[in-house]
Amino acid sequence: DGGITQSPKYLFRKEGQNVTLSCEQNLNHDAMYWYRQDPGQGLRLIYYSQIVNDFQKGDIAEGYSVSREKKESFPLTVTSAQKNPTAFYLCASSRSTGGLSQPQHFGDGTRLSIL
Amino acid sequence: SQQGEEDPQALSIQEGENATMNCSYKTSINNLQWYRQNSGRGLVHLILIRSNEREKHSGRLRVTLDTSKKSSSLLITASRAADTASYFCATDLFFSGGYNKLIFGAGTRLAVHP
Numbered sequence: 389d390g391g392i393t394q395s396p397k398y399l400f401r402k403e404g405q406n407v408t409l410s411c412e413q414n415l416n417h418d419a420m421y422w423y424r425q426d427p428g429q430g431l432r433l434i435y436y437s438q439i440v441n442d443f444q445k446g447d448i449a450e451g452y453s454v455s456r457e458k459k460e461s462f463p464l465t466v467t468s469a470q471k472n473p474t475a476f477y478l479c480a481s482s483r484s485t486g487g488l489s490q491p492q493h494f495g496d497g498t499r500l501s502i503l
Numbered sequence: 504s505q506q507g508e509e510d511p512q513a514l515s516i517q518e519g520e521n522a523t524m525n526c527s528y529k530t531s532i533n534n535l536q537w538y539r540q541n542s543g544r545g546l547v548h549l550i551l552i553r554s555n556e557r558e559k560h561s562g563r564l565r566v567t568l569d570t571s572k573k574s575s576s577l578l579i580t581a582s583r584a585a586d587t588a589s590y591f592c593a594t595d596l597f598f599s600g601g602y603n604k605l606i607f608g609a610g611t612r613l614a615v616h617p
Contacts, residue, residue, distance in 0.1 A: 392545075423607075430507075430591060430607035431546075478545055489534045489553075489595045492605060494545035 390415045394479050394495035400503045401466065401473060409464045409498045411479035418484040420462040421492065424448060425476040434477075437462055438484070466500060474501050507535075507592045507608035515614045522579040524611040526592030527572075534595040535568055536605065537577050539588045546591065549577075582615045589613070 392413045401407045413420065419438050423431035433446030437456040451470025456462055462481075466473045476499050480492040510525045526535070534553045538546040550566045552559045552575065559566045565578040579586055589612050593605040 394545075428609065430609045431605075432607075433604065436604070480546075489536075489551065491536060491548035491551055492546075493548070496545045497543070499543075 392479055392481055392493055392495035394477075394498050396498060397496070399498055399500045401500060402503050404468045406465055406467050407500070409466070409477055409479075409500070411462045411464065411495060412460055413462075413479075413481045413493075413495075414460060415481055415493060416459075417481035417493070418459070419482045420456070421480040421482075422446075422452070422454065422462070422464045423478045423480065425478060425497075431478060434464065476500075507594050507606065509590070509592055509608045509611040511611060512609070513612045513614070515616065516582055518582060518584055518615055518617050520582055520615075522582050522586070522613055522615070524577045524590050524613070526575045526577070526608060528575075528592075528594045529573065530594075531570075532594045532596065535575050536593045536595060537564075537566060537575075538591045538593060538607075540591065540610070541588045549590075551595075579613075582613075584615050584617050587613060587615045 395410045421436045422434040425431050432448050434452050435454045437443040443454050443456050453465045476497050478497045479495045482490045482492045507526050507528045536551045537549040540546045552566050552568045563580045568575045589610040591607050591610045593607045596604050
């Protein structure tokens, strides 16, 4: 079955440490997204990528970095510069639309906590 | 910035009753989408309604859109315990290249009791 796989499901970060969250999709989607969700709140966009080797900052990109070397993969690194990283991180993908919006497909998230 | 705001924040009903959730937004949109999120899981797309549509149905779901009032509603009829989840509206803004950027509200937490 096609879908998006995020790993790990739970992740703990030590002080001063960078951690990388994995996101893989086999839906053949061009666009991929990373969101952050805090308790009782909606999703906020961290980074998005329209095509391979290209990505753009979202609304809250500070302290995060991404890469898009393959169409299927869009890993997110939470750097030590992100002072409040505890949150639920969601990866999503969508088809390119040629001007028409499309639904986004989501993975099941990674919950990041501070040790 | 948060574009959509859902109302109510929480809703508790009995199985078999209907559930109505509302979403208001501030600026003109291209489209609006509704998503469901079960606890600890990712979001699942429910319905996309385009700005030139007024109503859309999918099974027990009915979505309306009133662009003059900048509001949308999601109606779940004959609710079931399995409908217990958070429901989010997301307004759809285009950025360059024709890809959609979604701006999510804080969601409505629906609890359906057997």
